[in-house]
Amino acid sequence: MASNTVENYLKAIFQLSLKSDTGATTNAISESLGTSAATVSDMLKKLDNQKLIDYKKYQAVKLTKKGQDIAINIIRKHRLWEVFLVDKLDFKWDEVHDLAEELEHIDSSELINRLETFLDHPKFDPHGDPIPDKDGIIHRQEQVSLTELNVGQTGYVTGVKDSSRAFLQFLDNQKIQLGNQITIKEIFDYDQSRTVLSGDTQHSLSIQVCKNLFVKTEI
Amino acid sequence: MASNTVENYLKAIFQLSLKSDTGATTNAISESLGTSAATVSDMLKKLDNQKLIDYKKYQAVKLTKKGQDIAINIIRKHRLWEVFLVDKLDFKWDEVHDLAEELEHIDSSELINRLETFLDHPKFDPHGDPIPDKDGIIHRQEQVSLTELNVGQTGYVTGVKDSSRAFLQFLDNQKIQLGNQITIKEIFDYDQSRTVLSGDTQHSLSIQVCKNLFVKTEI
DNA sequence: AAATAGATTTAGACTAACCTAAAAATATAA
DNA sequence: TTATATTTTTAGGTTAGTCTAAATCTATTT
Numbered sequence: 050m051a052s053n054t055v056e057n058y059l060k061a062i063f064q065l066s067l068k069s070d071t072g073a074t075t076n077a078i079s080e081s082l083g084t085s086a087a088t089v090s091d092m093l094k095k096l097d098n099q100k101l102i103d104y105k106k107y108q109a110v111k112l113t114k115k116g117q118d119i120a121i122n123i124i125r126k127h128r129l130w131e132v133f134l135v136d137k138l139d140f141k142w143d144e145v146h147d148l149a150e151e152l153e154h155i156d157s158s159e160l161i162n163r164l165e166t167f168l169d170h171p172k173f174d175p176h177g178d179p180i181p182d183k184d185g186i187i188h189r190q191e192q193v194s195l196t197e198l199n200v201g202q203t204g205y206v207t208g209v210k211d212s213s214r215a216f217l218q219f220l221d222n223q224k225i226q227l228g229n230q231i232t233i234k235e236i237f238d239y240d241q242s243r244t245v246l247s248g249d250t251q252h253s254l255s256i257q258v259c260k261n262l263f264v265k266t267e268i
Numbered sequence: 269m270a271s272n273t274v275e276n277y278l279k280a281i282f283q284l285s286l287k288s289d290t291g292a293t294t295n296a297i298s299e300s301l302g303t304s305a306a307t308v309s310d311m312l313k314k315l316d317n318q319k320l321i322d323y324k325k326y327q328a329v330k331l332t333k334k335g336q337d338i339a340i341n342i343i344r345k346h347r348l349w350e351v352f353l354v355d356k357l358d359f360k361w362d363e364v365h366d367l368a369e370e371l372e373h374i375d376s377s378e379l380i381n382r383l384e385t386f387l388d389h390p391k392f393d394p395h396g397d398p399i400p401d402k403d404g405i406i407h408r409q410e411q412v413s414l415t416e417l418n419v420g421q422t423g424y425v426t427g428v429k430d431s432s433r434a435f436l437q438f439l440d441n442q443k444i445q446l447g448n449q450i451t452i453k454e455i456f457d458y459d460q461s462r463t464v465l466s467g468d469t470q471h472s473l474s475i476q477v478c479k480n481l482f483v484k485t486e487i
Numbered sequence: 488a489a490a491t492a493g494a495t496t497t498a499g500a501c502t503a504a505c506c507t508a509a510a511a512a513t514a515t516a517a
Numbered sequence: 518t519t520a521t522a523t524t525t526t527t528a529g530g531t532t533a534g535t536c537t538a539a540a541t542c543t544a545t546t547t
Binding site for chain 1: 503504505506507508511512513
Binding site: 134137138139140148151152155156157160163164167 | 357370374383
């Protein structure tokens, strides 16, 4: 019976914890959810009472097993709905985030399991992020930032680090999609930008873009 | 920005108004939503302030144009999601109501229009109820209760009046589905029950069942 | 038409989720 | 290591949606 609000807090804490390994701070959660730090502080007490997080005053929080299970389930639902929106309803990958944010709170594992079957058990969402399975296991993909590749090396686009609208639209413009083969042709010392070959077209990609593109080097 | 709660009130008022034509009473709404009459009374004032209903103390309420538009849109979404659940995710027609009740509040006309296209512009939901179009127009079907047919007459099942789980499962059991051809073979004075022929099997249907089954007599 | 029953509204209160401002704790820097 | 800045918590308040109990209005019945 976790409410939308509780689910959103748990998801935010989960995602912040991925980046910091000491856990999520009050301020970071407040920032991420757009609510005041005072509200977050209040809520952390409640989540702790429900044994969803481990909370000690003035310290960063971590999810309990119970809290993590809920968070991962929300992420599973979010990503499956994103696949549905892109694959079946023809939304573009930069348009689906907010809708999935609503759909992820629909409460039915029967529904989500059937949806997964209907979508043919996709392993990644439209941004390349892995979809947790029914048991909450996230099969992470071996992937590196495009900056790790040297001249002459080839990678296959697996995902993006930055999934902001602006970046996704930029990639769309450049006709760079998940699965595309990318070969590094040249790296310029000057600004670290790369000239790459994708399909039969050549692009110049700034270091910033390369940092935000994930690739794998084996098929 | 109508909240789920507001949407649920408007939908309830819309549906109650269909049956009573004087409008919906406080008690009926309270009954239908499972909230106390006091709460409903409170809420009616607020809905009136927002010009969603016409409310005079102690009198049954009716929706304004604005309120009706919202109610019909919710019903449109509810029914389209039901079609999705049954046609694409293989739920049975008696299983989809509660889920659709959640999905109907997802707020995006872009989403619902694309869903409609994806479903191939269905005109009726799995229970035979008409799906309002984009402009809120409900194309009602000429249909009569099965009790209106005399011996020898044939009808095609268009929908159900009672869409309770029990009734839908009963019909499933009898292998009676939307679109089936039904011919009245005999009417028993004794209990008003009918013997009917559907496909190549013969059933005995109680008067109660016949009352709750809608048919049309032309194709 | 008065009495009673039933429906509706008002009064007062509760909870969840939010807020701002002030206080307290922790972290940073001189 | 003391002063300052930042983060976090506490205190007190708001709003939406709910409740029960009591009061009031409307409808029904004799």
